[in-house]
Amino acid sequence: MNKIREIIRMKRITYKLFLITSLILCSFAILIYVSLYFFLPTFYEKYKINQLQIGFEEMIEKAKDLTFQEAKPLLTEYGNKNNALLYVQNTEGIIIYSPSIHIIGDSKEPIPSKSTEINSIGRVSTNTPLNSYSINQSIQFKDGTLIINVAATLQPIDEASQVLTLFIPYISIIVIFIGIGSAYLYSRFITKPILYVSQGAQKMANLDFSEKIEVRSNDELGELSNSLNDMAINLQENIHALQQANQQLKSDIEKEREIEKKRREFFAIVSHELKTPLTTLKGQLEGMIYNIGPYKDRNTYLYKNFYIVNDMENLIREILSISKLEQHTFKPQCEEVNLSNLILAIVEKLDFFASEKDIQMIKQIAPNICVYTDCNLLEKAYKNIIHNGIMYSPRGEKVYVKLNLSKDHTNIQFQVMNTGVQIKDDDIQQIFKPFYRIEKSRNRNTGGSGLGLYLVKRVFEALAITYNVRNIKKGVQFAVTIPITNKNIDKDPHS
Structure with missing residues (x-):
């Protein structure tokens, strides 16, 4: 159980990075998809209208220098390029040219295309359906002025939005697999050296300096591994120095204890050495004071007491000399x-x-x-x-x-x-x-x-x-x- 907890704890950063990366990738995919669904039709409509207007203005400008017959290829190119229905009318409203309307035989009656509603013979209704764009404007040629009509449908982009809606399940599966797989590989790639450095640092924390941390890169992880290795070397040196100092301290403490023990023994012996002559001296003096037995001969025992005091003086002098030598100062x-x-x-x-x-x-x-x-x-x-x-x-x-x-x-x-x-x-x-x-x-x-x-x-x-x-x-x-x-x-x- 503890082993499992340790593994989970060691790989926690991998799981965190995996979840965060997965969420970011999936969020971006959803955001892009929603943006396409809601903003693509509007953007496309503006883009299409802008293209139609720019192309129309360029065509009007070029037509001024061409006759009507010379301008027909220009009109056809504009209609094909913009996928628009284009026809030209005279001042009476009769269609005289359209790339999308075909004339049967020598009849001058125009046949509109399927998308054109026939209002009367030779006339075309200008009503346009919804989701479409139309232009009705006079156009100047070298040989006269005519009326040009342009109609372009914007319906396909709405259909594209509906297709995107139907494609959501497939896109979701692709996004999930790609996002999760990429997040997993990315998290493994990023966290593998971090976990390695973390394990090495844990060993160093437990004072295990048997292995160096080797990260072969010039980024922050490489600098971190080098710093940890330098720290390990310094720690080893300091620990070794502390061990030596500790051993020296123990030795000094033992010596101090031994010296203290000898000092106590020394003073115990000194007390004994002084006690004997003092006892003798006291006994003789007491005998002389009370005139007991041989101590009545005071002159004899005064000399003996003098020698005893002299010996004690020499002993104390030697003790003081030794005590002076044993001082640390x-x-x-x-x-x-x-x-x-x-x-x-x-x-x-x-x-x-x-x-x-x-x-x-x-x-x-x-x-x-x-x-x-x-x-x-x-x-x-x-x-x-x-x-x-x-x-x-x-x-x-x-x-x-x-x-x-x-x-x-x-x-x-x-x-x-x-x-x-x-x-x-x-x-x-x-x-x-x-x-x-x-x-x-x-x-x-x-x-x-x-x-x-x-x-x-x-x-x-x-x-x-x-x-x-x-x-x-x-x-x-x-x-x-x-x-x-x-x-x-x-x-x-x-x-």
Whole structure:
């Protein structure tokens, strides 16, 4: 049922055009027929009378230059040409010449034609029947003046009207067949390309661009098909672009959700990390206030509380640094930095921690290596890397700090290697996560807050620097590669 409705709906324009064309053709046929029936007799009568008058006047004019005998062919020609009864009378009313009256033998008595009524011998009545036209006028010849009579019947045109009436059924059948057939062929011819374009447009509306609309003509339909094809191409391109944008949006939303999830987890861990020292600090202070047990020794626990507050301060400072890096509006403050001098200054500051564990610091730093970057961020990252190398190395081991250009001079290589220790493969994959520590007890005497390497990761991402950590034969190597070109230094990592 729906299929039938669809076919009817698709071909509606064909039916409309067929009906309209049929009605127009039939209406014109009826109008022409009615016009012939009502106006043809009047038109013919006027035309016939006009022809008779014009011919008669021309004949009168030519007769002036001819004798009566010379004018007879002229009179005969006029009568035959206009299918009129013509005869010439003398002044006494006797017919002396007529192409339609025959004289028997030598008799001078005229014999009128069948259409002429004999009034007396040698005379003809001038009475004319209805639907006829007659002229009675004197005519001048060279040899005298005579009277000419002309009579023409108009009856045949009335008979023609009656024949038209009898012919109506036959004409109607012809008109109907020709009109309907012509309308059908015309509507099919006109609407076939329109239906084709309509079907193609319907497919495009359903986002089916598998077929192009091809109308091989230079008229409006051809222009319409070309416009629809161009629209289809533009729609495909825009839909493809929208799909890509939509996919990118979905990806961005997923990333944003992941970032938000990590942010919630991060703050949950931060709350836990702050809750423990705060609880400890509160308990010790409460013990000192009420002089309970060992807390009577206030000097000892004041120092311990100071260290706890100091650790909390460092933790909050690291959290603020990470929070600043994760802001969408953050941009590095880049400047030309002498890496050689920067690393030497960092090693010198951390040399105290190395001497406490009897760790030997071996520096292999090429001089005057410069790069365009954010000095403060890079200093924090390098300081954390070298400090971790010292803190997680056993007593009496070595820490190598190397800085040099690559062989092709396209990037700067920085390495920190500490000996006497290995990191499990599972831990290597996790050490850059916030608050992750290899030492599970989370004792502050054996490690930091777990934010150091996470801060390093965020810094290197902000500065477009690549890095990796791996176990080597004698220990652990942290390698950093800085591109010498500054294309990505000013780029916002969140954009």
